[in-house]
Amino acid sequence: MTRATVKSHTRHGLRLHPLPLRIMHWTNAVAMIIMIGSGWKIYNDEVLFGWLHFPDWITIGGEAQGALQWHFLGMWILAINGIAYLIYGLVSGRFRRMLLPIRLRELIATVRDALRLHLAHDDLTRYNAVQRTLYVGIILVGILQVISGLVVWKPMQFSELTTLFYDFQGARLVHFLGMAAIVLFLLVHVALALLVPKTLVAMVTGGPELDAPPRAVPPAPAPSPDIA
Amino acid sequence: MTRPISSKSLFRPAAAIDQSILAEHKTLLAQIDRRSLLRGTISLGALSLLTGCNVTDRSAVQSVLTAVSSWNDLVQAFLFRPNHLVPTYSEAQVVKPPRFNAYYEIEQVKPVDAGSWKLELAGLIQDKRAWTAPQMSALPEQELIIRHICVEGWDYIGQWSGVNLRLFLERVGADLTAKYVAFKCADDYTGSIDMATALHPQTILATKYAREPITDPFGFPLRLRTATKLGFKNPKWITSIEVTNRYPGGYWEDRGFNWFSGI
Numbered sequence: 001m002t003r004a005t006v007k008s009h010t011r012h013g014l015r016l017h018p019l020p021l022r023i024m025h026w027t028n029a030v031a032m033i034i035m036i037g038s039g040w041k042i043y044n045d046e047v048l049f050g051w052l053h054f055p056d057w058i059t060i061g062g063e064a065q066g067a068l069q070w071h072f073l074g075m076w077i078l079a080i081n082g083i084a085y086l087i088y089g090l091v092s093g094r095f096r097r098m099l100l101p102i103r104l105r106e107l108i109a110t111v112r113d114a115l116r117l118h119l120a121h122d123d124l125t126r127y128n129a130v131q132r133t134l135y136v137g138i139i140l141v142g143i144l145q146v147i148s149g150l151v152v153w154k155p156m157q158f159s160e161l162t163t164l165f166y167d168f169q170g171a172r173l174v175h176f177l178g179m180a181a182i183v184l185f186l187l188v189h190v191a192l193a194l195l196v197p198k199t200l201v202a203m204v205t206g207g208p209e210l211d212a213p214p215r216a217v218p219p220a221p222a223p224s225p226d227i228a
Numbered sequence: 229m230t231r232p233i234s235s236k237s238l239f240r241p242a243a244a245i246d247q248s249i250l251a252e253h254k255t256l257l258a259q260i261d262r263r264s265l266l267r268g269t270i271s272l273g274a275l276s277l278l279t280g281c282n283v284t285d286r287s288a289v290q291s292v293l294t295a296v297s298s299w300n301d302l303v304q305a306f307l308f309r310p311n312h313l314v315p316t317y318s319e320a321q322v323v324k325p326p327r328f329n330a331y332y333e334i335e336q337v338k339p340v341d342a343g344s345w346k347l348e349l350a351g352l353i354q355d356k357r358a359w360t361a362p363q364m365s366a367l368p369e370q371e372l373i374i375r376h377i378c379v380e381g382w383d384y385i386g387q388w389s390g391v392n393l394r395l396f397l398e399r400v401g402a403d404l405t406a407k408y409v410a411f412k413c414a415d416d417y418t419g420s421i422d423m424a425t426a427l428h429p430q431t432i433l434a435t436k437y438a439r440e441p442i443t444d445p446f447g448f449p450l451r452l453r454t455a456t457k458l459g460f461k462n463p464k465w466i467t468s469i470e471v472t473n474r475y476p477g478g479y480w481e482d483r484g485f486n487w488f489s490g491i
Contacts, residue, residue, distance in 0.1 A: 046381030065484030068379070069293040072300050072486065155377065156314040156456050156491045157307050168375065168383055 016125050016207030020088060025203055027081045032182065034060060034074035035145075039179055041067035048176055079146055086139075102132045121196050124207055134185060141181045148175040297486050304488040310424050314455045317373045323384040324438055326376070328445050329459050331417065331479060339444040340414045340465050347450060348468040351410075354401030361449050367391035367399075370432050377491050378459040379480075388453040390434035394427045402471045410476035411452060414465035420476035421454065421461060422488065430455035433466070458489040 017025070037060030044053055045064050061067030089095040106129040113119050114130060127135065147161065151171035155162045165171035193200045202208070328334045347359040371389040397404060404427065410420040425431060431454040435442060442448045447464025454462060460480045470476070481487045 042381070046378070063484075064380070065480075066293070068486065069297055069484065073293055073296040076296070154304075154307065154491060155375075157309055157312065159312070159315055162315075168377060172381060 014210050015205075016210060017203055018092075019206065021085075021094070022203060022206065024081055024085045024088065027077065028085070031074050031078040031081060032186070034070055035078055036179060036183065037061070038067040038070035038074060042071060043176065048173060075149065078142075082142055082146065098127055099132050099136050102129060102136065107133055121199075124199060124202055125210060134188070138182065138185045141178050141185075145175065145178040145182070148178060151175075294484075297484075300486060301488040304490045305422060305424065308422075308424055308456070308490055310428060314374060314430060317375070317385045319373065319387060321385045322373060322387040322438055325443065326386045326437060326446050327378075327382065327384050329378060330415070330445075330464070332415075334445050337445045338415065340448060342449045345414075345449055345467070347466065348412075349400055349470075350468060351470040351472040352403035352406045353397075353469075353471050356400075364391070364433070364450060365435060368395065369436075372430055372432060372453060372455060374430065374453070374455040376459050376462075379485065379489065386453075387438045388432060388434040389436040389439070390432045390450070390453070392429070393431045393433055393452070393454075394429070396433055397426065397471070406471045407473045408471070408476050410470040410472055410478075411463040411466050412468040412470075413463050414467050417463055417465075417479050418476070419452075419461060419463040419478040420481075420487075421452075421457060425454055425456055425490065428454065428456055456490055458491055460485065461489050 037058065040054035041056070041059035041061050041064065044056075044059070047053060059067065061070045110119070110129040119128070148165060148171050150158055151162050151165055152168070152175050155168045155171065162168065162171060165174050193203075198207075330337070342361045345361055347364065349356045349358065368391060369389050370392045371387065373385060373387045375383050376386050377383045393409075394404075397409070402409075404423065407423055408420050409423060409426040410418070412418055421431075431452070434447070434451050434453040435449060437443070437446060442451060447466075450466045451464040452462045452466065461478075478487070
């Protein structure tokens with residue numbers, strides 16, 4: 001079946017990062033900081049790795065009970081905002097437009113360019129293969145954190161889900177590794193945003209206007225000849 | 229698995245409990261009245277404080293955190309599956325002895341004398357006659373090999389037996405429509421659970437561990453073992469049980485830990 005693409009009518013004022021997306025991005029940033037900072041404090045009470053304790057000054061919540069209160073507040077912000085983001089990304093077509101497709105050859109070429117410091121970033125509206133991979137990956141890690149977090153919170157009520165992680169400690173470990181992946185992502189994400197400040201500005205102001213974004217139209221149920 | 233008992237833990241403070249701290253924070257503790265918080269701050273509008281308030285305004289932030297914790301109690305009660313049986317394990321997986329947890333060190337445990345020990349009953353219970361240790365042992369026994377999960381993150385598999393709490397509450401004519409079952413303990417620890425958890429098939433008043441009477445550090449002669457709550461929700465050395473509709477709180481709950489704490 002042919003995938004019909006039409007040049008959409010110029011949507012004036014539609015920016016690279018529309019307002020709802022920017023709100024969700026910064027809400028998520030706050031939620032992530034709350035979850036990571038309070039999670040580190042909770043982790044300290046029963047460490048998974050003897051060599052790793054997080055210094056108190058980078059944790060959130062003061063004492064264990066405070067950290068738990070912050071974590072169980074942050075989870076609502078993170079989950080509600082995350083669900084809104086997923087719905088928005090799927091319904092608006094943003095995920096398909098910005099994050100797909102990911103081609104292996106392109107990915108390898110981009111990594112090579114990046115290592116030679118030849119990465120092009122003139123066009124903010126188009127993500128390269130590395131960006132696409134990282135953004136899709138971090139969305140999946142976020143989903144994994146919500147699921148493993150649910151199991152750490154309720155290993156008995158969700159005992160069917162717990163078996164996916166072997167047991168309670170398995171879910172704790174996955175939840176920790178998910179955090180580590182998010183922290184690594186954040187280091188790269190923030191470093192690159194600071195290196196190319198216009199990306200940071202774009203996430204505040206909305207970025208460049210999209211004059212005529214190619215818009216994939218879902219195949220019509222009964223294709224009529226005049227669609228071409 | 230067992231950590232050295234000298235290690236630092238919130239659940240085992242190094243020194244004896246300093247009561248002056250309690251007196252110092254009397255007003256704060258008075259504010260931690262769940263009911264008034266529910267009434268005053270449960271609305272989602274309270275969340276807006278988070279964006280509107282100065283983060284240095286500790287009391288405003290704290291009231292949001294406490295309100296969300298109360299909200300999470302309601303969510304957990306909703307998520308609770310009254311007849312869902314949690315996984316049980318084989319005898320070979322049982323850790324002996326169990327792992328110690330209390331608000332003080334294991335050396336400070338004061339053994340309870342079974343001869344003079346009595347279980348008092350209070351509140352919405354028809355037959356409030358106290359129970360002796362031999363009377364308790366004469367009750368039908370249920371065995372549970374279940375996972376104990378501490379709020380700190382550690383866990384172990386334990387083998388507990390004793391009378392089913394629902395059976396016991398029915399026997400003494402407790403009002404099973406009441407909201408809370410509250411416990412007082414020989415070491416002045418207090419705790420409370422929701423009625424749904426009290427009536428869960430895997431909630432027992434344990435008298436034995438690994439088929440032997442529970443040893444002193446683990447709650448002799450009577451402790452609660454519920455399969456669906458964090459460790460600190462299982463009071464040891466129980467001396468009284470009260471059935472009530474008035475929110476009873478508890479030792480750790482009054483210090484900011486989530487009340488429902490279901491797992």
